[in-house]
Each structure stands twice: as C-alpha cells, then as structure tokens.
Amino acid sequence: xxxxxxxxxxxxxxxxxxxxxxxxxxxxxxxxxxxxxxxxxxxxxxxxxxxxxxxxxxxxxxxxxxxxxxxxxxxxxxxxxxxxxxxxxxxxxxxxxxxxxxxxxxxxxxxxxxxxxxxxxxxxxxxxxxxxxxxxxxxxxxxxxxxxxxxxxxxxxxxxxxxxxxxxxxxxxxxxxxxxxxxxxxx
Amino acid sequence: xxxxxxxxxxxxxxxxxxxxxxxxxxxxxxxxxxxxxxxxxxxxxxxxxxxxxxxxxxxxxxxxxxxxxxxxxxxxxxxxxxxxxxxxxxxxxxxxxxxxxxxxxxxxxxxxxxxxxxxxxxxxxxxxxxxxxxxxxxxxxxxxxxxxxxxxxxx
Numbered sequence: 541x542x543x544x545x546x547x548x549x550x551x552x553x554x555x556x557x558x559x560x561x562x563x564x565x566x567x568x569x570x571x572x573x574x575x576x577x578x579x580x581x582x583x584x585x586x587x588x589x590x591x592x593x594x595x596x597x598x599x600x601x602x603x604x605x606x607x608x609x610x611x612x613x614x615x616x617x618x619x620x621x622x623x624x625x626x627x628x629x630x631x632x633x634x635x636x637x638x639x640x641x642x643x644x645x646x647x648x649x650x651x652x653x654x655x656x657x658x659x660x661x662x663x664x665x666x667x668x669x670x671x672x673x674x675x676x677x678x679x680x681x682x683x684x685x686x687x688x689x690x691x692x693x694x695x696x697x698x699x700x701x702x703x704x705x706x707x708x709x710x711x712x713x714x715x716x717x718x719x720x721x722x723x724x725x726x727x
Numbered sequence: 728x729x730x731x732x733x734x735x736x737x738x739x740x741x742x743x744x745x746x747x748x749x750x751x752x753x754x755x756x757x758x759x760x761x762x763x764x765x766x767x768x769x770x771x772x773x774x775x776x777x778x779x780x781x782x783x784x785x786x787x788x789x790x791x792x793x794x795x796x797x798x799x800x801x802x803x804x805x806x807x808x809x810x811x812x813x814x815x816x817x818x819x820x821x822x823x824x825x826x827x828x829x830x831x832x833x834x835x836x837x838x839x840x841x842x843x844x845x846x847x848x849x850x851x852x853x854x855x856x857x858x859x860x861x862x863x864x865x866x867x868x869x870x871x872x873x874x875x876x877x878x879x880x881x882x
Contacts, residue, residue: 553762561762569758573750583751588881590754591836592859594761595879599771599861620780621881627779628795668743675740689737690744719733 543608550607565594567693568611572618574691575703578684579622585629589621611695615702674725682718689715764834769863769874772799772806777880799862799877806862806875810882816854817882821862823848828867834876835860857882 546567552560572593576586596617597610604610675686688695688703701708776798795810808821823829826848833840836858844850844864860882864875 556767558762562759565755565758569755570750572758573754574744577748587751587754587757588858591757591761592879592881594758595764595859595861598761598765599876599878601765602767603771624777624779625881665746667739668746671740671743672747686740687744690740692741692745694737694741715737716733719736722736 546610547606547608550601550604550610554602554604561598564597564610568614570691570693571611571688571695571699571703572614574688574695575615575618576622578687578703579619579626581622581625585625589618589625592621593618609698611699612702615695615699619703619705671726674722677725678718678721681714682721685711685714685718686722764861766863766874766876769876770801770872772801772804772864772875772877774798774878774880775800775805795882797880801875803872804875806864806877808862813854815857817857817860818851818853819855819860819882820851821849823850823864830865830867832863832865833860834863855882 546564549560549563549567553564569590572590573586576589581589593614597614600613604613606613675683678686684704685700688700695703697708697711700706700711706714774797776796778794778796793812797808797810799806799808804827805824806821807824808819811818811820819833821831821844823844826846827844828846829844829848829850831842831844831850831852833842833852833855835855837856840852840855842850842852858881859879861879862877866872866874
C-alpha cells in the first residue's frame with residue numbers, strides 16, 4: 541500500500557468511514573502485535589497495549605499531522621505503551637515467556653490423501669521452528685529488530701525506527717548485520 | 728527494500744512468525760471496535776505527564792510503584808489523576824483544575840462508570856478492571872466549556 545493511500549484512509553476514517561478504519565487495522569495490527577512481542581510482553585499485556593494504542597488513534601485521527609505516516613505514529617504510541625507496561629510490571633521478574641520456540645505445537649493428524657501435503661507442511665513447520673530457535677540465540681537488539689521486521693505486511697523502515705526509537709538510517713545496516721548473524725546461527 | 732538473499736530470509740522469517748506467533752484474532756476485534764469509542768464532539772485532553780514514563784528510574788524506585796500519576800491538559804483545564812493498584816483492580820482519584828463541578832464518565836473495558844466531581848473538582852472511582860481507560864468530563868449545567876475526553880491510558 542502506498543503512503544498516499546494510507547494517508548487517504550486516515551482522512552476517510554477521520555470523517556467517520558468505518559471501512560477505512562478497518563483497512564488501517566488490517567494494515568497495522570500485525571505491526572503493533574510484533575512490537576509488543578519484540579518487547580517480550582505476555583499475550584495479556586500485549587492485548588492491553590494494542591487496544592490502548594488503537595483507542596488512542598481513534599481519538600487522535602482527526603489531528604494526525606502527517607496522515608501518510610500514521611504507521612510511524614502507531615509504532616511510537618505502541619512503543620510508549622510497551623515501556624509503560626514494562627515499568628508498571630517492574631516488580632515482577634521479567635521472564636522470557638514469549639515463546640520464541642514452542643515445541644508443543646505439533647498435533648498433525650493427516651488424513652489419507654493429504655499425506656503428501658501434510659509431509660510438506662511438517663517440513664515447513666520444522667524449518668520455521670529452526671529459524672525461530674536461531675533467532676532466539678541472537679543478541680537482544682537483533683531479536684527486537686527481527687521480530688518487528690517479521691510483521692505482516694512488512695513494515696517500512698520509518699515504522700521500525702519509530703518502534704525501536706532508533707534513527708531511520710540505522711535500520712538498513714542493522715538489519716543486514718542481524719540477518720548475517722542469523723545466517724551464522726543457521727550454519 | 729532492496730532485493731536479494733536478505734529479502735528472501737526476511738520473508739521466510741515473516742512466514743515463520745505468521746505460523747508460530749500469529750496476531751490473536753481478539754486483537755483485531757478490539758482494534759476494530761476502538762473506532763466506536765470515538766468522541767468527536769468533545770475536546771481532547773492530551774496526556775502531558777505519566778509518572779511511569781516521565782520519571783527517571785531512581786524516582787520510580789523511591790516512589791511507590793503502586794501509585795501512578797497521570798496528567799491531561801486542554802488549553803482551558805487540566806485533569807490530574809492518581810491510579811492505585813488494589814490487587815487486580817484499579818482505583819482512580821482525580822482533580823480538575825481549575826476546580827469545578829462536573830459529571831465524570833470513566834470509559835473502560837467493561838463499559839462506563841459515572842461519578843461526580845465536587846465543587847473542589849475532586850472525584851474518585853473504582854475499583855476498575857485493569858486495562859485501557861479514558862475520562863469524559865461533562866461540565867455542570869451552565870458551565871461555559873464543552874465536554875472533554877482524555878487520551879486513553881492503560882491502567
């Protein structure tokens with residue numbers, strides 16, 4: 541989606557267009573979820589952060605300075621909510637309860653005729669898990685960046701920069717370095 | 728983004744996240760529902776201070792973590808709110824400046840609670856369930872000001 545289209549959606553939503561709001565949700569819900577996971581929030585805390593971020597956009601949508609860049613606005617709001625959430629929970633020992641690698645999710649039960657398909661899916665799932673496990677072995681900065689880059693649809697560098705409070709210019713080189721390290725982990 | 732092996736790996740990562748850690752459907756639902764909470768007739772009081780974000784770590788450690796101060800502002804008034812944790816619930820105490828009577832609607836996850844600010848502008852409400860909260864102030868009849876809604880804040 542082009543920036544100008546996103547800007548148009550923001551303007552339409554500000555005028556009360558519910559479908560435009562839905563389109564914004566489809567475009568950016570994945571980014572916000574990825575940001576909460578990059579900051580290692582539990583699913584319940586992530587739900588709070590996400591809901592608060594969208595409620596906040598709803599009140600601000602008529603006053604966004606740069607509607608084309610609402611993604612960066614959302615990323616900044618979500619980051620602040622995450623930090624606030626982390627500080628509010630500061631007395632609780634942080635755990636890595638985000639399942640970077642969850643071994644319990646199997647449960648394949650291929651029916652006849654779908655065996656080949658299931659085999660293929662199992663290989664894909666294994667490859668995905670191996671990748672996930674390799675990411676978990678990277679330094680924190682790389683894990684955070686990569687988790688945000690994992691958002692669907694892919695976020696812009698401006699959005700990633702806003703999510704991590706880093707200069708936009710640093711995102712490309714850091715991404716290259718982190719993916720390089722990931723390749724090393726994958727062997 | 729440029730093409731190449733990095734983009735292929737990034738795409739593979741994206742697919743693995745979609746498979747292993749997908750966006751929970753209820754997040755999409757609450758995001759969609761957020762639009763219906765919009766209040767375009769009221770003036771927005773933006774959050775200008777949050778003790779959780781705007782205090783340095785040392786201050787945070789010294790002050791009780793169970794007590795959080797949040798301030799909202801419009802050009803005409805400010806609303807200072809103190810949030811205390813009572814287990815899983817949250818108590819909200821507020822002060823409108825300049826002091827004035829008003830009806831205060833506390834919008835939160837389970838709907839809306841209504842309370843009154845006294846002639847000194849003080850109000851309280853709780854316990855509320857933890858989660859997003861926003862206040863709507865309706866000035867007492869005859870007041871010169873329009874209704875005010877605050878930014879949403881997760882308490």
